[in-house]
Amino acid sequence: MGKTLKVAAIAAASLSLVAGAGAGAAEANRSRSNEIHNVIYLLGDGMGRTHVSAARERYYGADGKLVMETLPNVGQNRTYSVEANSGQPGESDFVPNYVTDSASAATAWASGVKTYNAALGVDAKGNVKPTVMELAKKAGYRTGNVSTAEITDATPAGQMSHVLLRGCQGPNYSAAACQYPTVTGGTELPTSDVRVTPVADQIARNGVADVIMGGGLSRFDATDEQSLKAQGYTVLGSPAAQRVATEQDLNRLKASKKGNKVFALYNKGNLTIERSKRLNPASAEAKEPNLAEMTRKSIELLDTNKGKKGFYLQVEGALIDKRSHANDAAQTLEETKAFDEAVRVALDYAKKDKHTLVIVTADHECAGFNIIEKGTYTNAEAVTPPANVDSGNTANNSTPSRAKSGALDPKRSSGIINGSGSADTANFGPATFRTVDDPAGVEDGTKEASLWLSYLSGNHTGADVPVYGYGPSSYKVAGSIENTDLFDIVGQALGVVA
Numbered sequence: 001m002g003k004t005l006k007v008a009a010i011a012a013a014s015l016s017l018v019a020g021a022g023a024g025a026a027e028a029n030r031s032r033s034n035e036i037h038n039v040i041y042l043l044g045d046g047m048g049r050t051h052v053s054a055a056r057e058r059y060y061g062a063d064g065k066l067v068m069e070t071l072p073n074v075g076q077n078r079t080y081s082v083e084a085n086s087g088q089p090g091e092s093d094f095v096p097n098y099v100t101d102s103a104s105a106a107t108a109w110a111s112g113v114k115t116y117n118a119a120l121g122v123d124a125k126g127n128v129k130p131t132v133m134e135l136a137k138k139a140g141y142r143t144g145n146v147s148t149a150e151i152t153d154a155t156p157a158g159q160m161s162h163v164l165l166r167g168c169q170g171p172n173y174s175a176a177a178c179q180y181p182t183v184t185g186g187t188e189l190p191t192s193d194v195r196v197t198p199v200a201d202q203i204a205r206n207g208v209a210d211v212i213m214g215g216g217l218s219r220f221d222a223t224d225e226q227s228l229k230a231q232g233y234t235v236l237g238s239p240a241a242q243r244v245a246t247e248q249d250l251n252r253l254k255a256s257k258k259g260n261k262v263f264a265l266y267n268k269g270n271l272t273i274e275r276s277k278r279l280n281p282a283s284a285e286a287k288e289p290n291l292a293e294m295t296r297k298s299i300e301l302l303d304t305n306k307g308k309k310g311f312y313l314q315v316e317g318a319l320i321d322k323r324s325h326a327n328d329a330a331q332t333l334e335e336t337k338a339f340d341e342a343v344r345v346a347l348d349y350a351k352k353d354k355h356t357l358v359i360v361t362a363d364h365e366c367a368g369f370n371i372i373e374k375g376t377y378t379n380a381e382a383v384t385p386p387a388n389v390d391s392g393n394t395a396n397n398s399t400p401s402r403a404k405s406g407a408l409d410p411k412r413s414s415g416i417i418n419g420s421g422s423a424d425t426a427n428f429g430p431a432t433f434r435t436v437d438d439p440a441g442v443e444d445g446t447k448e449a450s451l452w453l454s455y456l457s458g459n460h461t462g463a464d465v466p467v468y469g470y471g472p473s474s475y476k477v478a479g480s481i482e483n484t485d486l487f488d489i490v491g492q493a494l495g496v497v498a
Contacts, residue, residue, distance in 0.1 A: 035355055035472045036471070036493045037356065038312070038356040040350065043155055043314065043316045044316075045316055045362065046325075047336060051332065051336050052068065054371055054451065057371075058337075059337055059435075061435055062437055066336075070347075071358065073470070073474045074467070074478060077480075077485070079100045079462065079464065080096050080100060081101070082097055084116040084119075084180065088113060088124075100117060100363070100462075101154070102154035102363050103154040103166040105154075105155075106158025110158040111123075113129050118165050120154065121158065121163065122162055126164060126184050132487055133145070133160065134208050135496035135497065136496055139309070141311055142311035143210050143211070143302075144298045145213075145313075146212075146291070146314070148335075149216070150214065150216025152170065152200050153166075153216065155316045156316060159314055160206065160209055163198075164189075169219050170201055171224075200216075200219040200224060204227045210260070213264045215270045215271045216265055216267075217242060217267065220239035220265070221239055236250070236264035237249065237264065237266075244268060247289040249264065250293065255301050255303070267285070267288060273323065277290075290341070291315065291339060299346070315346070320366070321363075324367040324369060329433070330420075330433070332369070358470040358471055359486065366459070370455070378454045381429060408429075413427060414429060416431075430452045430453060431452070433450075434449045
């Protein structure tokens with residue numbers, strides 16, 4: 001399909017999505033929520049409860065707190081998705097899938113519907129659903145989308161696109177790779193349908209986000225750059241030349257009273273993990289800004305309508321998930337801390353502004369991250385499963401026990417490890433880390449270190465994830481909620497959802 005046809009198709013689709021969606025809701029809800037001007041929604045991809053606990057203990061000790069843990073309202077959200085062609089919860093054809101992926105989770109909070117894994121901006125039957133960022137933009141808010149992943153990846157793309165399969169990112173693709181025939185009733189969609197239009201093409205043309213920062217430059221090309229500039233975006237770096245933006249480019253940006261539109265991608269793929277940048281300060285990747293810096297600059301660029309319509313900013317710490325998939329505890333902890341520093345930026349702004357709702361949460365838990373007792377090891381390492389010594393107790397016939405020392409399977413474990421051992425698929429040993437509570441001289445990767453961590457798998461789990469809130473209406477995140485409730489909480493705060 002030609003780019004000219006895509007431009008027309010995407011523009012028409014975007015207009016039809018928001019025309020009438022939430023019509024009148026902005027003014028109706030604004031009177032009820034007039035103390036909220038801005039919403040900053042921060043998402044730690046793959047960040048479960050243990051990720052938070054482990055990062056706290058690693059960097060601040062047993063009685064310390066991460067910034068996110070200082071937010072006054074705390075709850076948890078349920079993350080399950082649904083099967084393709086399924087109905088919504090409560091409907092007769094509802095079929096749950098207990099472990100979500102990032103795409104269906106992003107659709108839940110961005111569009112307010114449960115959908116199948118891999119879907120973005122569509123329900124489980126393939127119907128296009130408007131996103132809260134589209135509704136906010138239509139209502140006159142400034143909008144921003146920041147991620148340490150490719151900006152076409154599931155979490156950021158969930159606010160700015162509608163595709164049947166999350167892998168339909170661009171620039172090179174086949175129509176078949178973007179189809180999900182069982183959802184569309186076996187009928188192949190025309191190539192002009194937004195649901196089979198690559199995410200990069202949609203982002204570059206629909207203008208949903210005023211400020212776009214992250215990775216994924218290789219997903220965009222010269223025609224995308226032309227389209228962005230035609231819409232008034234300042235493009236840092238160059239998709240046409242495949243030249244990435246740098247932190248220096250970011251620092252040169254100055255906020256305009258008229259409101260900047262900025263497109264800045266700092267890596268051809270995902271952004272570089274913080275540990276690598278720290279250990280290689282002279283590398284090109286070390287010139288990438290961190291998540292806190294991108295968040296600070298995005299707020300500066302978006303905060304141009306004081307006292308009027310404000311802004312909606314989504315910020316993703318994506319590499320927590322990607323390092324958990326790799327079972328790399330060292331880098332998982334460092335990425336969680338880096339994400340928490342972005343939370344600090346948002347919270348500092350909100351405390352001064354007093355009209356900003358801050359929400360911090362996750363899309364799902366990744367890999368079954370666990371804090372285990374010092375000196376123990378995991379079942380996966382054992383030569384044989386632990387014996388059930390309590391099988392005679394009718395009240396407890398499934399509780400195994402294990403001595404603190406025992407035989408390890410040499411094919412599956414080489415003992416205590418740190419992040420460097422994660423590449424060895426035979427290595428299931430606990431990763432050990434010193435904490436601020438440990439005596440001087442205790443080092444990571446030793447048996448003396450007090451924080452022992454393990455993973456259950458290399459994939460997502462179905463565990464509920466934490467959610468934290470600060471500012472007007474943040475009490476709504478307290479308790480146990482559905483991830484789809486976050487669509488209503490954010491949308492009502494902005495006055496774009498009834």
